[in-house]
Amino acid sequence: MLTVDRLTIRNRAGRALVEDVSFSVGPGDRAGLIGESGSGKSLTALAVIGLLPPGLTATGEVRLGDTSMIKGQEKLRTRVRGKVVATVFQEPLTALDPLMPAGRQIAEPIRRFRSLRGTALRDAVHAALDEVRLTDTDRIARSYPHELSGGQRQRVAIAMALACRPQLLVADEPTTALDVTVQAEILDLLDRLVDTHGTALLFITHDLPVAARVARHTHVLREGRIVESAPIADLLARPAHPYTRTLVDSARRFDAALGRHLS
Numbered sequence: 001m002l003t004v005d006r007l008t009i010r011n012r013a014g015r016a017l018v019e020d021v022s023f024s025v026g027p028g029d030r031a032g033l034i035g036e037s038g039s040g041k042s043l044t045a046l047a048v049i050g051l052l053p054p055g056l057t058a059t060g061e062v063r064l065g066d067t068s069m070i071k072g073q074e075k076l077r078t079r080v081r082g083k084v085v086a087t088v089f090q091e092p093l094t095a096l097d098p099l100m101p102a103g104r105q106i107a108e109p110i111r112r113f114r115s116l117r118g119t120a121l122r123d124a125v126h127a128a129l130d131e132v133r134l135t136d137t138d139r140i141a142r143s144y145p146h147e148l149s150g151g152q153r154q155r156v157a158i159a160m161a162l163a164c165r166p167q168l169l170v171a172d173e174p175t176t177a178l179d180v181t182v183q184a185e186i187l188d189l190l191d192r193l194v195d196t197h198g199t200a201l202l203f204i205t206h207d208l209p210v211a212a213r214v215a216r217h218t219h220v221l222r223e224g225r226i227v228e229s230a231p232i233a234d235l236l237a238r239p240a241h242p243y244t245r246t247l248v249d250s251a252r253r254f255d256a257a258l259g260r261h262l263s
């Protein structure tokens with residue numbers, strides 16, 4: 001469904017920020033993209049949805065179904081966004097309009113892509129809020145983003161992303177800005193929702209234990225290049241690249257520190 005083939009992204013000076021990156025995600029797959037800050041994760045995500053920042057150029061190919069997200073017409077790419085691929089980012093406030101109540105924001109893509117109106121639209125908005133385990137859906141639907149907690153905002157952003165039943169969800173550090181208990185709830189929620197709807201997932205994070213919760217086949221990105229690709233269980237058990245080993249070792253040290261206090 002998603003094919004990224006030799007993707008290279010350069011800045012104005014011609015420096016490669018992402019270099020020769022190839023991977024694919026099939027229907028219902030859950031791919032992980034893991035790497036430290038500045039390794040090119042977000043630029044790869046933006047290239048996948050065909051929204052690279054100005055001044056950056058991409059070569060290679062990104063295809064979502066039949067549509068080229070790099071070379072295709074903008075009109076075709078717009079049609080794909082929301083309907084075929086949807087996104088959840090680290091900071092839900094970037095996805096949400098501060099001046100619009102949450103309910104209206106969820107209604108917008110549903111109206112556009114599912115052509116619902118009136119009571120059917122209202123019911124679909126409430127069903128979307130229910131699905132992300134937000135209770136008191138009337139109040140939440142009427143609330144502006146600043147009236148919601150960080151966790152509630154991310155649930156609204158997930159509801160918006162999934163309301164049109166996209167085939168692929170790109171989640172770029174969706175839990176990084178949340179505290180750990182909320183983080184675990186949101187990961188469980190994503191896990192359940194993509195399972196229920198058979199949505200494919202491209203899950204991007206700097207955090208190996210977080211990737212281990214939801215991703216399957218995982219690619220390790222370092223300085224813009226993929227240095228290792230393997231099922232997450234293999235990466236954890238037998239990291240082949242020295243950088244992956246560093247990631248695994250530091251996650252284990254963290255675990256061991258917890259273990260010392262718990263034993």
Ligand SMILES: Nc1ncnc2c1ncn2[C@@H]1O[C@H](COP(=O)(O)OP(=O)(O)OP(=O)(O)O)[C@@H](O)[C@H]1O
Nearest residue numbers: 011017035036037038039040041042043044053206
């Ligand atoms: N709009 C831009 N113009 C020029 N360079 C950019 C732009 N956006 C990102 N970069 C550079 O590209 C590289 C990769 O950035 P990217 O945001 O993809 O990293 P990341 O792995 O997502 O990191 P983080 O987790 O901190 O967001 C970095 O060196 C960054 O400085």
